[in-house]
Amino acid sequence: MTGSIQEIVNLHNLNFLNLKNNGLSGPIPSTIFNISKLEIIALDRNRLSGPIPSTIGLAVNLKKLYLWENELNGIIPDSISNASQLTTLELELNSFSGPIPTTIGNLRNLQDLTLFSNQLTVESSTQDLNFLSSLTNCKSLRRISLSNNPLSSTLPVSIGNLSTTLTEFWAHDCKIKGSIPQEVGNLRNLTTLSLEDNELTGSVPTAIGKMRMLQVLHLDGNKLQGSIPNEVCHLRNLGDLYLSGNNLSGPIPACLGDINSLRILYLNSNNFTSRIPASLWSLKDLLRLNLSTNSFSGHLPQDIGNLKVVSEIDLSGNELSGEIPSSIGGLQSLINFSIAQNQLQGPIPESFGNLVNLEILDLSSNNLSGSIPKSIEKLRYLKGMNVSFNRLKGEIPTGGSFANLSVGSFLGNSELCGAPQFQVPPCKASSLKGSKRRSVLKPIYILPAIASTILVLALIFLLFRCQKRKSKRSDKEDMPALSTWRRISYQELEHATNGFDESSLLGEEDSTTQTNTLATIGYMAPEYGSEGIVSTRGDMYSFGILMMETFTRKKPTDNMFDERLSLQYWIKDALPHSVTEIADTNLLGEENLSAKKECILSILQVAVDCTVEMPENRLDIANVLGALKNIKTKFEKSLART
Known part of the structure; x- marks a missing residue:
């Protein structure tokens, strides 16, 4: 009508x-x-x-x-x-x-x-x-709704005298000023308190803890200061807690993790510091979590995987570091996930391919490395993805939702390659082949053999020096070394050193302990570079650098190293807790990750012991060989158990 x-x-x-x-x-x-x-x-x-x-x-x-x-x-x-x-x-x-x-x-x-x-x-x-x-x-009042009116006034203390039957009080976007009276705590049966988007100042009143029936608390979009009072944790029926867009500071009370009824927790756009309480990851029924634009630090734990029903996680704009835990791949209800603008490192977990409901993924502006997992191609609902401004490399996948992504999704990753639509260089077949070969040929299986070879070559070089001195002078003091190795024929010596230019290590006026010719920059021991001292301990230093390069894919002459930071100091500072942040991501992956991390950690610790400054404190080749064999055996046993 x-x-x-x-x-x-x-x-x-x-x-x-x-x-x-x-x-x-x-x-x-x-x-x-x-x-x-x-x-x-x-x-x-x-x-x-x-x-x-x-x-x-x-x-x-x-x-x-x-x-x-x-x-x-x-x-x-x-x-x-x-x-x-x-x-x-x-x-x-x-x-x-x-x-x-x-x-x-x-x-x-x-x-x-x-x-x-x-x-x-x-x-x-x-x-x-x-x-x-x-x-x-x-006296029978149950609901008051004043929202979206230009009231431009303050809350009277008489608010605490309203009916005890009142269950809902809505007054958002009303230009309300001043503080929230402590008397609000008298509203014992209130289930909803909505005061967001006003001009409230002062602190969150501790009296809120008396409102034991409260289920919805909206104080976001104000000018509140101070910390979240522990009394909030008394609200055991609280489902929605919105405190975003204020000037709140300090740490988040760990007791929030005891409110099992929490479904929505929005603390974004404040000045919170410290670490995210581990207790929050025990909120198994949490649906939405937003802690973005604060100053949270620390690592993301594997326990984040406990949030099985969560659909939104936004941790962007903080100071989080470490790696993205692979357990996130178990959050199959996740729709929106953002950890942009942090300091996260390491690879993007392959387990992201298990996020079957994911629509938005933002990993931009971090220090992530390695390749973009092809498993993400399986995400059929993915609408937006941003991995820009990281240190990713390799080929950009083209299947699934990648076909609909724009150039902006991949900006600031100089080593990415792929299809012309992403405005990156085409991938070179040889580099891809080499990458695949590297991931198959695990250095852990060849390092003991390299160590054995180094041991033999070190002895051969010693014999070669003795042989050279004998041709120049017939000092009897040289004879013991020659007699030790008399079973090695001259032909074997020439075969072993074929193609090796010994002048790169030994000068024309060579002696047993000194030479005036420098070895390869970055691999030579400090005593060789400064004094020209040659010894098997110097060979161990070079072998230590070789191990470091093998497992980090960083050369000692890379641009990131200078007088203040060397390859070995970079590795030493990262051990033992951040090994995956420095390890070559091609050697990791999702399978047997724990065993791989332990293996690489052990090898790099051996490498560090080989490159200490004082020669007499370095490991000798026999100890290194034994250590590498033990590491290999332990690694194989770990694989057999999985």
Whole structure:
């Protein structure tokens, strides 16, 4: 039905008028309220305009008045207080203006007062919501909704005197100033407190802890300061906690992890510091978590995988470090995941391919390395992915959702290659082949053999030096060394050193202990570079550097190293807790990750012991060979157990 409301004053026995959602326009006829037996008037969701007739005070039996979502304007007439039987007054989503009349407090039976989304104010003579004081007369009040009105006032302490039956208080986006009174804690049966998007200052009142029935607490978008009081943890029925967009600081109380009812936790855009409490990862029923734009530090634990039903995790804009735990791959309800703008390192876990419901993935602006897992191609719902400004390398996958991604998803990764659509260089077949070969040929299986070869070559070089000196002079003191190795024929010596330019190590005026010729920069021992001292301990230093290069894929001459930071010091500082941050990502992957990390850690520790500054403190070749064999054996046993 459309058109205007016709005169119905002759319906004297009418007690329920329901014309909602009919496209009605024009004013509300004042004669409607002359029908003395009317108990319910429902004119909501129409296009009615004009004010509420002052004759509303004649409706002495009216209990429920629904005028919401129309185009009504003007003031709320004081005469409304004469409709003393009103229990429900819903005027929201109109254009009412002027102050909220304090006479509403005369409606002693009022249960539901809904005035949101109008242009209502408070009386100019007062600075607080004084009409709330009048509502203390309404002992059956259950719901107050004032949101989206320019009230521009403060909360009175009388808020604590409102009915004990009150369960919902909505006053967001009302330009409310000042602090939240401690008296709010008297509202013991309140389930919803919504004060977001105001201008509240001061701290979160500790008295909130008394509101044991509270399920929804919205204080976001204000200017609150201080820390989250531990009293919040007393709210064991709390499901939604929104404190984002304030100036809150300090650590998050670990006791928040004891509120098992929590479903939504928004603490973003504050000044929180310290680490994320480990207890938060025990909230197994948490649906949405946003801790972004704070100053949280520390690593993400494997326990993040406990959040089995979580659909949103945003940890962006913090100072998190370490690696992305592979356990995130178990969060199969996850839809949005962002850890952008942190200091995370290491590879992108292959387990991301298990996030079957993922739509948005943002890993940008970190220090992630390695390749982009092809397993992500399986994510059929993925709409947006950003891995820009990391240290990723290798081929950008093209299958699945990658076909719909833009150039911006991969910016700032100079070693990525792939399809022209991503505006990166094409991948070289040889580099891909070499990468695959490297991932198959695990250095752990060849290092003992290299060590054995180094042992033999070291002895051969010693024999070669002795042989060279004998050709120049016949000092008898050289003979013991020659007799030790007399079983090695000259032909064997030439075969072993074929292609080896011994002048790179030995000068023409060679002696047993010194030479004036420098070995390869970055691999030579300190005593050789400074004094020209040659020894088997120097050979061990070079072998240690070789092991470091093998397992980190970093050369001692890389641009990242200078006088202040060398390859060995970089590795030494990372051990033992950050081995995966320095290890070649091609040697890791998801399978047997723990065994691989332990193996690489052990090898790099041997390498560090080979490169200590004092020659006499370095491991000798026999000890290195034994250590590498033990590491290999332990690694093989670990693989056999999995």
